[in-house]
Amino acid sequence: MAATVQSRPRKVSIRVDRPAARERRAVRRLLIGVSLAFLATFLFLPLAAIFAEALRGGTKAWIVGLADPAAWSAVKLTLLVASIAVPLNLVFGLAASWAIGKFDFIGRNLLLTLIDLPFAVSPVISGLVYVLLYGAHGWFGPWLQSENIQIIFAVPGIVLATIFVTFPFVAREVIPLMQEQGTEEEEAAITLGASGWQTFRRVTLPNVKWALLYGVILCNARAIGEFGAVSVVSGHIRGRTNTMPLHIEILYNEYNFAAAFAVSSVLALLALVTLAAKAAVERYSLRAPESAPADPILIASNLSEEPAL
Amino acid sequence: MGAATSRIVKPSVLPGFGPALGYTVFYLSAVVLLPLAAMFVKAAGLGWSSFWETIASPRVVAAYQLTFGASAIAAILNVTFGFVLAWTLVRYSFPGKKLVDAAIDLPFALPTAVSGIALTAVYARNGWVGQFLEPAGFHVAYAPPGIVLALTFIGLPFVVRTLQPALEDLDFEVEEAAASLGATRRQTLVRVIVPAVLPALLTGFALSFARAIGEYGSVVFISGNIPMKTEIVPLLIVTKLENYDYAGATALGASALVISFAILFLINVTQWLAARRHRRT
Amino acid sequence: MSIEVTGISKSFGSFRALDNVTLTVPSGELVALLGPSGSGKTTLLRIIAGLDRADPGSGAILFHDENVAKRDVRTRHVGFVFQHYALFRHMTVFQNVAFGLEVAPRKTRKSVADIRDRVRELLSLVQLEGYADRYPNQLSGGQRQRIALARALAVEPKVLLLDEPFGALDAKVRKELRAWLRRLHDEIHVTSVFVTHDQDEALEVSDQVVVMNEGRIEQVGTPESIFHHPATEFVMRFLGDVNQFHGRVESGRVHLGDVALPGLSVPEGAVDTARIFVRPHDIELDTRRNGQPVVEATVRRVYSAGPVSRVELVMPTGQEMAVTVPHERVEALHLDTGSAVFVKLRRARVFA
Numbered sequence: 044m045a046a047t048v049q050s051r052p053r054k055v056s057i058r059v060d061r062p063a064a065r066e067r068r069a070v071r072r073l074l075i076g077v078s079l080a081f082l083a084t085f086l087f088l089p090l091a092a093i094f095a096e097a098l099r100g101g102t103k104a105w106i107v108g109l110a111d112p113a114a115w116s117a118v119k120l121t122l123l124v125a126s127i128a129v130p131l132n133l134v135f136g137l138a139a140s141w142a143i144g145k146f147d148f149i150g151r152n153l154l155l156t157l158i159d160l161p162f163a164v165s166p167v168i169s170g171l172v173y174v175l176l177y178g179a180h181g182w183f184g185p186w187l188q189s190e191n192i193q194i195i196f197a198v199p200g201i202v203l204a205t206i207f208v209t210f211p212f213v214a215r216e217v218i219p220l221m222q223e224q225g226t227e228e229e230e231a232a233i234t235l236g237a238s239g240w241q242t243f244r245r246v247t248l249p250n251v252k253w254a255l256l257y258g259v260i261l262c263n264a265r266a267i268g269e270f271g272a273v274s275v276v277s278g279h280i281r282g283r284t285n286t287m288p289l290h291i292e293i294l295y296n297e298y299n300f301a302a303a304f305a306v307s308s309v310l311a312l313l314a315l316v317t318l319a320a321k322a323a324v325e326r327y328s329l330r331a332p333e334s335a336p337a338d339p340i341l342i343a344s345n346l347s348e349e350p351a352l
Numbered sequence: 353m354g355a356a357t358s359r360i361v362k363p364s365v366l367p368g369f370g371p372a373l374g375y376t377v378f379y380l381s382a383v384v385l386l387p388l389a390a391m392f393v394k395a396a397g398l399g400w401s402s403f404w405e406t407i408a409s410p411r412v413v414a415a416y417q418l419t420f421g422a423s424a425i426a427a428i429l430n431v432t433f434g435f436v437l438a439w440t441l442v443r444y445s446f447p448g449k450k451l452v453d454a455a456i457d458l459p460f461a462l463p464t465a466v467s468g469i470a471l472t473a474v475y476a477r478n479g480w481v482g483q484f485l486e487p488a489g490f491h492v493a494y495a496p497p498g499i500v501l502a503l504t505f506i507g508l509p510f511v512v513r514t515l516q517p518a519l520e521d522l523d524f525e526v527e528e529a530a531a532s533l534g535a536t537r538r539q540t541l542v543r544v545i546v547p548a549v550l551p552a553l554l555t556g557f558a559l560s561f562a563r564a565i566g567e568y569g570s571v572v573f574i575s576g577n578i579p580m581k582t583e584i585v586p587l588l589i590v591t592k593l594e595n596y597d598y599a600g601a602t603a604l605g606a607s608a609l610v611i612s613f614a615i616l617f618l619i620n621v622t623q624w625l626a627a628r629r630h631r632r633t
Numbered sequence: 634m635s636i637e638v639t640g641i642s643k644s645f646g647s648f649r650a651l652d653n654v655t656l657t658v659p660s661g662e663l664v665a666l667l668g669p670s671g672s673g674k675t676t677l678l679r680i681i682a683g684l685d686r687a688d689p690g691s692g693a694i695l696f697h698d699e700n701v702a703k704r705d706v707r708t709r710h711v712g713f714v715f716q717h718y719a720l721f722r723h724m725t726v727f728q729n730v731a732f733g734l735e736v737a738p739r740k741t742r743k744s745v746a747d748i749r750d751r752v753r754e755l756l757s758l759v760q761l762e763g764y765a766d767r768y769p770n771q772l773s774g775g776q777r778q779r780i781a782l783a784r785a786l787a788v789e790p791k792v793l794l795l796d797e798p799f800g801a802l803d804a805k806v807r808k809e810l811r812a813w814l815r816r817l818h819d820e821i822h823v824t825s826v827f828v829t830h831d832q833d834e835a836l837e838v839s840d841q842v843v844v845m846n847e848g849r850i851e852q853v854g855t856p857e858s859i860f861h862h863p864a865t866e867f868v869m870r871f872l873g874d875v876n877q878f879h880g881r882v883e884s885g886r887v888h889l890g891d892v893a894l895p896g897l898s899v900p901e902g903a904v905d906t907a908r909i910f911v912r913p914h915d916i917e918l919d920t921r922r923n924g925q926p927v928v929e930a931t932v933r934r935v936y937s938a939g940p941v942s943r944v945e946l947v948m949p950t951g952q953e954m955a956v957t958v959p960h961e962r963v964e965a966l967h968l969d970t971g972s973a974v975f976v977k978l979r980r981a982r983v984f985a
Contacts, residue, residue, distance in 0.1 A: 063684045063706045064527035066537055071444055078440045079452070081433045085505055086458050088480060089470035096473050135379045142372035148361035154376070156620075160384055163612045165566025166464075167586040168605045171593065172387035175394050180598050182390055206383055229366050239367035261460075268463025270569035275590060288465040288569070295469050295573065304473075307466045314461035321461075322454045525719035528684050529781075531706045532713040533733030533788055543736070547723045 090311065097308035100301050108294075108305030116282045117290035117306070120198065124273075124286060125266040128205040132262055133255070136213025140251070141243070144221025145229065155218070161210045169207045170275025173200055196278030201286065204272040209262045216258035220251050253328035260324065264317040268310060388609070395606035398599055406603035411579055412588065419585045422496060423564035426503035427511075430560045431553055434511030441512070442519040460509045464569025471502055472574045494576030499584065502570040507560030514559060518552035551626035558619045562612055634791040634824050635660040636681060640692025643676050643685065643848075650676040652848040655692070658792075658826055658841075663818045665835035666828045668845035669871070674828045675796055677845070681826065682794050683709045696791060712785030712823070716797040718777045720769040726780050727765040730755055733788035755783040758817070775806040786821070795827035799834065811838050832872050836860060844868050866984040869910045876916070876954050878909040880983065887983050890950055892928050894978060902985040913957040915980040918944065920966050920973070927975040930954060932968050944968060946976065 066074070097105055108114065139158060143151055161169065175181050177194040187194060194200045228250070232242040248255075270288040277284040279293065287306055294303035361369055395403065406412060440446070441453050459467060475482045475492040485492055492498045522545065530540040546553070568586040575582045583591075585608055592601040636658040643651040651673045658664045666674040679685040681694055683706035693700050701709055721729050734748045743751065756762050759779040769777055778798060785793060798814065799807040815838050818825055829835050835842045836856040844851040844859065844867070852864040863869040878889055882903050886893040889909060900907060919927075930946040933953075942963045946954040954976070968974065 061524050061528065061684065062686060063531040064524045065443075070537075074436055075440050075444055075446050077433070078437045081437065082452060082455060084481070085501075085508065086455055088474050089467065089505070090458065090462075092473045092480060093466065093470045131379075135376065138372045138379070139376040142369060142376050145366055146361055146364055146369045146373075148369075148373070150360070154380075157380055157385065159616075160388070163562060163566075163609075163616045164388070165568065165586050165589075165605075165608060165612065167568045167589050168391070168566070168609055171589060171601055171605045172391045174593065175598070175602060176387050176390045178598075203383070207387070210383055226364065226366060233365050242366070243368070264461050268461075268466070270463060270465040271567075271586065271590075274568075275593060288463045291463075291465050291469065292573075303469060307469060310463050310466050311470075314458065314463070314466075317461040318454050318457055321457065322450075523717070523719060525715045525717060526721060528706070529713065529715055529719040529784075530721075530732065530736070532682060532684070532711060533736065533784065534707050534710075535732070535736040536707065539736045543732070544721055548721075550723075 093304060093307050093311045096300060096304035099304075104301050105305045105308070108299075108302030109309065111302065113282050113285070114287075114290060114302070114306055117285045117287045118309075120201070120284070121267055121286045121288075123198070124202050124205050125263055127202050128209055128266045129259060129263050131206060132209055133213050133259060135210070136217050136255070136258060139214045140217040140221045141247070143218050144224075145226050145247075158211050158214050158218075161207055164207075166208055166269065166271025167275055169272040170204045173203050173207070173276055177203075195276050196280070197284060200276035201273050201284060204276045205266050205269055208269050208272050209265045212262035212265065213255065213258035216254045216261070217251050220254045221247070224250055253324055257321065257324050257328075260317055260320050264314065267313065391602060391605055391609070394598075394602045398603055402599065403603045403606075406600045407607050411583070412585075412604060414580045415583050415585045415588045418496065418499070418582065419565050422499040422503055422584070423561050425500050426507055426564050427557045427561040429500070429504045430507045430511040431557045434508060434515060434556060434560075435553065437508075438512050438515035438519055442516055456512045457509050459506045464506065464567070465573070467505060467570040468502065468573035471498070471505060471570065475501060475574065493574050494578075494582065496582060498574040498576070499571055499582065502574050503564040503567055506567055506570050507564050510559035510563060511556035514552050514556035515549060518549040522548060551623060554622050555619055558615055558622070562615045562619075565615075566608070566612060634697045635695075636792055636824060636826070637695035637698070638677070638681065638692070639695070641677070641680060641687045641694070642691035643673070643680060643687050649848050651680070651687070653691070654848070654850055656843060656850060656853065658824060660697070660824055661822045662840040663815070663825045663827070663838065664841045664843060665839035666826060666843050666845060667830070667832060667835040667871070668851075669830055671847075672845040673848040674830075674845045678794050678796055678826060678828050681792075682706055682711045682713050684713070710788065710791050712782075712788065712790030712793040714778075714781045714785050714793070714795040714798055716800050718769070718781040718801075720777055720781060720784070722769050724768075725765065726756070726761065726767050726769070726772070727752055729769070729780060730784045730787050732784065737788075751787060755787055758786070758821075759783045773806075774802045775810055778802065778810060782817075786823075790823065793823045793825040795825065797828055797830070799829070799831075807834070814838060836872075844871065846871075863982065866908070866910065869982055869984075874913055874955065876911045876913065878911070878952055878954075880907045880909045881905065882907050889928055889978075890948065894981065895925075897981060897983050900983050900985045903983070907983045907985060909978075909981050909983050911978050911981045913943070913955045914941075915978065916954070916956040916958075917977040917979055918956060918958055918962065918966065918968070918974045919977070920975070922975055925977060927977050930974055930976050932970055932972040932974060934970055935963060935968055937963065946974065948976075 065071075097108075139154075142148075143154060174195055176183060177187060177200065178184050179188065179195070181195075194203070228246050229242050232246045233239075237245065268288060269286075270292070273286055274289060274292070277286070277289055279285060279289060281293065285293065287310055291303050291306050291310075294300075294306065437456070441449065441456075462470075472479070472493050474480050475485070475498060477483065477486045477493070479493070482493060490497070492501060526544060526548070527540055530544045531537075535543065566586060568584075568590070571584055572587055575584060575587070577583055577587055585604065589601050589604050589608070592598075592604065636656075638654060638656040641651055641654045642649070654673070654677060656677075666677060668674045676685060680687050683701070683704065687694075687702075693702055695701065696709070706713075721732065724732065730752045731748050734743055734751060737743070752765070753762070756765060759782055761776060761779055761783070764772065764776065764780075769780070772780065782795075782798075799810055802810065811834055827839070836859070839856060841853060842856055842859045843853050846867045852859060852868045854862075859868065860872055863872060869875055880894070881888045882899050882905055883893075885899060887897045887899055887907055887909065888894065894909070897909075928948060930948045933945040933947050935945075936943040937960060941957045942960050944956045944958060944963065946956060948954060956976070966972070966974070
């Protein structure tokens, strides 16, 4: 199922001169022009606007907007949420890809489809389902209340909602690659005496490291930027349950545009870093010799160097 | 690995299937399946008449019409311009091409709330573009075109990234064959290239559409949120929640989710059919 | 319709794919462009088709005395069969073959019924009548190749160009299709050019063989003349196994070791040394000297599994030599590792 943006490294396109399979120069120029104009109005102008608005009042106003304690606590909460959600989904992604990518079992395709589910769910609904589960009127609401545990309108709810919306990212990147690579190398390692954990760590993991990193980058970007799901479960308590995107909303609705765009500019910079990292991973993984089947002899020599775990 | 699992899984010398699958299923159930089930059980508990009452109320119907209409227009725009973009990126070389290629994912990397206020800033009455459009009587921000704008923005990468590999896969020889048989470039485009990438075009459309009908963050800032006029379904769900109308939110959420799943199912069927018919051997 | 290529060059960056190539393909003939990869044969074929353009300022392509340089591939009326078939995979066999007829300008387009008849006719020509509704992925490689051919022939091309037509097929199907293509050509007599790197294929199928190397034509001729009278060292080497010896030129004779070889004239440009080329089947072995000037050698190994025996020899100079002789000869001479033999070159070619 392709419910994700599949922009995994593609083969490098070489420019070939094949006049019979090419448009006239005027047509080519027109199409390039249309593309650039479309991107300019839809992508580049809004991006530029963020920085222009953020710096409208000068760098001083920009710093003031960021130095606000509420902004600072939003940054901390955002980082906290991402640092919980991303590792959890990373571990899940590895477990799921090991089971689905390396074994053939009944219900494999069903499992794949279920893993993709969160992509099909509106962010707002992703938040809603947790409200219905852990909220005051939810399934576990009364029990949680009696135990004095608060999930909804508190940090745990934000973490849960973030985990939900970023759930498939790592798994979706790693599963297809593990499937593609098959089990030969792992079987070779086992016959050479490696333990299961050694095999995973020394053979499987290096082979999927770029896809893993790619998934983590996407997962992290979404975890930091998620708005709809988090908005539903957060309760918008300033300084306590506001992530950066929620903080932006509050500032914006208070007509504090300078501060809203100052915080936005930080997230936009982060998005640009994400894109650069993503492009770099795509480039490296194309060049990386690791993506080629590893030499079993090298695996064997590596194993003998370190004591077994 | 117990005797029960060994029957459903093909034997393998690799260890760890049991724990890996067990953890996968547990985590999936806890994080995704249980909450989704909770919503559907709640929705079922409402009873058909109260469910229907929510869904069929004029405000909800208006929101659905707006959401589907705007999403469809956005998806059509994305398929059209996405095809041109993907084509130029795959076939042509021009200065800054790598940058453009990387920028396609910007809507994906940019937090939706940031996209929302940025689009509003550009297209509002005093914005860079809005200041020229508004006097001409063309309202983008706080009007349906603004919603289409935001949905186009967030859906673009889905179309381009689906089309790019399909276009890269096209064999130059096939186009040369068409030319050697006397076809003009336009005939080749219509009769050879578009049919060959049609599955990818449809998938891109569906992905863009599916993403659009659930989108919230980038829309709420630019849409103006006027009931019956510029209120989208996800916003209505949030509004109902804020008014403690849990039943209404649940009914609306369940209906929206069923529609999303139906679209996803259609995508899969399309891809499966396409793969079966035109499989490359 | 004859094809004339005069002084065509083509460069890709600094790589010269074709270097001033001139060639005439007589009307109605089946001509093979034979050469190793990178020899420029496919480039030449694509330029004839109009799929690639020759370097500006280089020569012309003439179809029946008409310069077609200005015409692009759409209007050249060539049938082109691609190496990987390039079938439209979303179209049925019928739709593939009909494509060229359906995209014709409205003025010259045939009626739907005529198109149907023509496609039927072509499918029967390539012996795939029952396959009209199949998709390309439901056909075998050989069947796809034949559909590609039918599609190219549908537009009644004046010349038929085939790029490695059997390159992607397995050995057995290749051989069958080879003979079939020859018969088909005898039936339709369209001027045809095909590219191949397989010398057996070129020699077996074509009327004329054009041997190419490094962007130039080495030799043009009938399969017999090419095989028996190779004009250059490259052609000699490319057309089959060959022994190469370092010979000496002394008092106007070519010597191999101490023996002056009879019947070999010294090639132009050879001063002290010359290279002698002999095919393994052009060598005679004997265990007696027989009076003639012969070269001595020792048997290193005899391989007898095969239609003929292959004998590996070492000469006293250390040079090696491969010889093929009938099994009976090996038995009659009791050849085995270590046997001393006398070697006579029945036919050899000398190049400077």
